[in-house]
Amino acid sequence: MSIATQRRRIALTRFWMSFRHDRTGMIGLGILGAFIIVAVLAPILIPASALDVTKADGGRFQPPSLAYPLGTDDSGRSVLLLIASGTRISLTVGIAATIISMVIGTTVGIMAGHFRGPGSHALVGVTDWFLVIPFLPLAIVLATVLGPSLLNLIIVIGVTSWAGTARLIRAQTLSIEGRPYLERAKALGAGNWFQMSRHVLPNVIPLVLANTTLTVAIAILSETTLSFLGLGDPMAPSWGAILDNAFSTGAVSRGAWWFVLPPGLCVIAVVLSFTLVGRAMERIVDPRGRD
Amino acid sequence: MSLIQEVAVGGNEPQGASRRGRSLGLTIGAKFLRAIVTLLFVILFNFFLFRMLPGDPIGLYARGRNQDAEQMLELRRLLNRPLWEQFINYMSNPFSSGIDSTRFSRPVWEMIGERVWPTVLLLGTAVALAAIIGIWIGTRSGWKPGRKFDRVSTGTTLTLYAMPEFWLGMLLLMVFSVGSFGIPGFFPVGGIVSPGVDTSTPIGWFNVLWHMVLPCATLTLIYLADYSLVMRASLMDERKQEYIGLARAKGLRDSAVRKRHAVPNALLPTITLIFLSLGFVVTGAITVETVFSWPGLGLLSYEALRGPDIPLLQAIFLLFSIAVICANLIAELLYVLIDPRVRS
Numbered sequence: 184m185s186i187a188t189q190r191r192r193i194a195l196t197r198f199w200m201s202f203r204h205d206r207t208g209m210i211g212l213g214i215l216g217a218f219i220i221v222a223v224l225a226p227i228l229i230p231a232s233a234l235d236v237t238k239a240d241g242g243r244f245q246p247p248s249l250a251y252p253l254g255t256d257d258s259g260r261s262v263l264l265l266i267a268s269g270t271r272i273s274l275t276v277g278i279a280a281t282i283i284s285m286v287i288g289t290t291v292g293i294m295a296g297h298f299r300g301p302g303s304h305a306l307v308g309v310t311d312w313f314l315v316i317p318f319l320p321l322a323i324v325l326a327t328v329l330g331p332s333l334l335n336l337i338i339v340i341g342v343t344s345w346a347g348t349a350r351l352i353r354a355q356t357l358s359i360e361g362r363p364y365l366e367r368a369k370a371l372g373a374g375n376w377f378q379m380s381r382h383v384l385p386n387v388i389p390l391v392l393a394n395t396t397l398t399v400a401i402a403i404l405s406e407t408t409l410s411f412l413g414l415g416d417p418m419a420p421s422w423g424a425i426l427d428n429a430f431s432t433g434a435v436s437r438g439a440w441w442f443v444l445p446p447g448l449c450v451i452a453v454v455l456s457f458t459l460v461g462r463a464m465e466r467i468v469d470p471r472g473r474d
Numbered sequence: 475m476s477l478i479q480e481v482a483v484g485g486n487e488p489q490g491a492s493r494r495g496r497s498l499g500l501t502i503g504a505k506f507l508r509a510i511v512t513l514l515f516v517i518l519f520n521f522f523l524f525r526m527l528p529g530d531p532i533g534l535y536a537r538g539r540n541q542d543a544e545q546m547l548e549l550r551r552l553l554n555r556p557l558w559e560q561f562i563n564y565m566s567n568p569f570s571s572g573i574d575s576t577r578f579s580r581p582v583w584e585m586i587g588e589r590v591w592p593t594v595l596l597l598g599t600a601v602a603l604a605a606i607i608g609i610w611i612g613t614r615s616g617w618k619p620g621r622k623f624d625r626v627s628t629g630t631t632l633t634l635y636a637m638p639e640f641w642l643g644m645l646l647l648m649v650f651s652v653g654s655f656g657i658p659g660f661f662p663v664g665g666i667v668s669p670g671v672d673t674s675t676p677i678g679w680f681n682v683l684w685h686m687v688l689p690c691a692t693l694t695l696i697y698l699a700d701y702s703l704v705m706r707a708s709l710m711d712e713r714k715q716e717y718i719g720l721a722r723a724k725g726l727r728d729s730a731v732r733k734r735h736a737v738p739n740a741l742l743p744t745i746t747l748i749f750l751s752l753g754f755v756v757t758g759a760i761t762v763e764t765v766f767s768w769p770g771l772g773l774l775s776y777e778a779l780r781g782p783d784i785p786l787l788q789a790i791f792l793l794f795s796i797a798v799i800c801a802n803l804i805a806e807l808l809y810v811l812i813d814p815r816v817r818s
Contacts, residue, residue: 308511315512315802317753319760320794323775327782328523400636407638408761413780426641430765435648436663443648447641454636 191385198389201467208463211456218453222271229264247441254441256425257432265425266445272421273453276337277403283341284398285348289384289391292352296360297379307353313346319408326414333416340405348394355387389468396461400454407450422446501810509803516795520788521564582789585774592666593770595682597759600690604697605748609741611698612705616740617732619710627702634699640761643692647765650688661688664767689766693758700754704747709740742812749805753798 202208245255252263295306322339329335359365359382368378409415410423411430420428425446429435434442555563611631615624634642651661662685712718713736721731756772763772771790778786 311508312512312515315753315799316516317756317794317798319757320775320791323760323779324520324523324787324791327779327784327787404636404638408640408757411638411640411761412764412776423638426638426644430640430644435644436652438648438652440648443641443644447638447645450638450641451633451636455633458632458636 198467202463205463205466207459211459211463214452214456215460218270218274218449218456221267222274225268225271229268246439254439256428256442257434262425262442262445265420266422266449269420269422269425269446270449272333272419273403273406273423273450276333276340276406276421277399277453279337280340280344280402280406281395281399283337284345284402285391285395287341288345288348289352289387291345292349293356293379293383293387295349296353296356297375297383306349310346310349310353313343314350318343318405322405322409323412323414326409331414331416333419336406336409336415339409339414340402344398344402344405348391348398351390351394352387355390356383359383359386393461393464393468396457396464400457400461403450403454403457422450498810502807505803505806505810509799512799513796516792516799517565520792521561524784524788582785585786586771586789586793589769589771589774592768593759593763593772596686596689596693596763596768596770597755599686600693600758601697601748601755603690603694605701605745607694608698608701609705609744612702612744613709613732613737613740615702616706616709617713617736619706624706628706631699631702634695635703637696638761639692639696639758640765642695643689643762643765646688646692661685666769685768689762689768692762692766693755696758697751697755700751701744701748705740705744708743709736712736712740715739742809746805746809749801749808752801756794756798 243255243257247254252261254262256262256265291306291310295303295310297303322343325339325342326335329339365378365382368382373381406415406421407423407426410421411427413427415421415424417424423446426443429439429442429446611627615621615627618624647663651663664685666682666685718731718736721735726734759770759772760775761772762768763770764776767773771793774786775790777783778790
């Protein structure tokens with residue numbers, strides 16, 4: 184076991200060495216780091232009164248000034264502080280939904296690749312079904328039935344976004360299943376659970392991790408879309424909910440660009456960073472992508 | 475990145491021995507059967523989701539609504555029937571499930587019928603434009619990767635890909651129709667036609683076209699990001715194939731190798747993926763139609779979920795699913811018919 188741990192540590196160091204030389208990946212990682220710091224520090228730096236509609240002291244739709252670097256919203260709150268506290272919510276929902284999606288996707292993928300017979304066919308069928316069904320209409324129907332809350336939003340995004348991962352992991356599992364060390368394990372009498380957890384899982388993990396960062400990007404975009412449609416938690420405004428608020432209070436027709444532009448730019452920066460990091464990891468992990 | 479993953483994963487599927495011996499007719503039949511089963515599952519899901527969850531379905535149907543006593547009584551009567559009776563009634567007409575729209579008190583099917591054509595017009599135009607422009611960009615950047623054009627276009631498309639489409643729509647609306655930053659507002663702020671204009675005359679058509687410019691531009695920009703990235707990846711794959719080397723060895727000019735050999739082969743997965751991407755297209759329609767008040771199915775979905783109007787929501791979900799399942803089926807059939815490698 185210790186040899187395996189040691190080998191994995193070496194592999195991890197080697198991975199970091201190649202990642203460090205990937206310029207776009209490092210840029211993405213840097214931007215993500217900045218947003219994560221804001222998300223962690225948000226509750227310490229921002230007084231709760233700054234986000235309270237009843238205690239807002241700025242005028243309505245004030246353009247940017249020294250006191251309000253990004254202007255104010257429809258009820259006089261600072262847009263900058265709203266966005267900073269939205270960072271925490273957007274990132275939390277994106278990451279939590281991704282964890283659900285990854286757990287379901289990896290489990291289904293490995294099981295569908297490992298087992299033979301009707302059970303495996305059923306899993307592939309369910310995966311295909313989720314791949315075919317249009318995401319947003321399905322998410323809207325689920326979110327409406329469950330009711331608007333942050334937890335439900337996380338569940339809805341997690342439950343609707345795992346199919347792509349499952350398919351990827353299944354393909355990888357099928358290629359691992361044919362390798363000699365699995366045959367050896369079977370010959371020595373290893374059970375299904377042992378084979379899957381000790382042999383297949385460690386081999387698909389790198390691919391899962393590279394896929395995770397790409398899934399976070401998609402999950403954050405989905406969160407923004409669903410919140411914009413009013414399916415998020417009204418008490419915890421994410422970037423999408425800020426945009427919904429801007430849209431429904433007429434910021435667009437007033438030309439209040441400071442209320443519309445920054446939340447969207449934040450979404451782009453975070454989604455793009457996750458995508459860049461994910462693609463860099465994929466280049467290292469997945470030999471098919473190498474030129 | 476969903477589409478790009480599909481390209482990568484699709485080639486990895488193990489081709490079992492049972493596949494090889496199948497005739498063309500059987501392959502097509504199997505694909506039809508799978509589409510029908512998928513559709514059946516959508517219908518079952520639609521029925522049971524609202525009835526199997528804990529809580530009171532009547533409360534869910536009537537949530538946030540000031541319905542008069544008679545309508546509530548009718549709703550209660552419909553939902554209190556035995557489950558099998560509701561199920562038979564539902565299966566006989568999965569669109570309306572025998573319950574009218576709770577928000578508009580009209581048959582669901584009638585409302586959807588009014589909204590189909592604006593959406594088809596908007597999405598059809600946007601997808602066609604995005605496919606043409608996206609394939610052109612993807613071809614140019616994928617043929618010579620690493621050049622300036624490739625770096626600029628890949629950067630732009632990745633940014634567009636990371637963008638919430640409704641946000642782009644809001645910006646375009648703010649700049650080009652409200653008028654900001656010194657640009658005069660030239661385009662209408664929403665809707666499909668100016669009030670009082672007859673859409674059956676040429677002036678009416680131009681009016682609709684004028685209303686369509688901004689929503690269509692928004693959707694085109696968002697969709698073309700996906701298509702050009704797929705075309706680029708696909709062309710870069712083809713470039714490594716041996717037949718390209720052969721074409722060059724026989725002395726063909728670079729442009730001839732590209733146009734006659736590489737692009738036709740690279741187009742195949744791209745066109746299939748354009749059909750497969752309809753689910754993604756639908757997502758854009760819902761939010762962008764909302765921003766531009768385009769009176770299509772997307773705006774209707776928004777109105778339904780803000781209610782929430784459960785019967786309407788269910789019917790729209792079913793309709794979108796049918797559209798996407800059909801598009802998938804077409805994509806798969808196209809692939810079988812065009813590409814002899816899949817058949818063998």
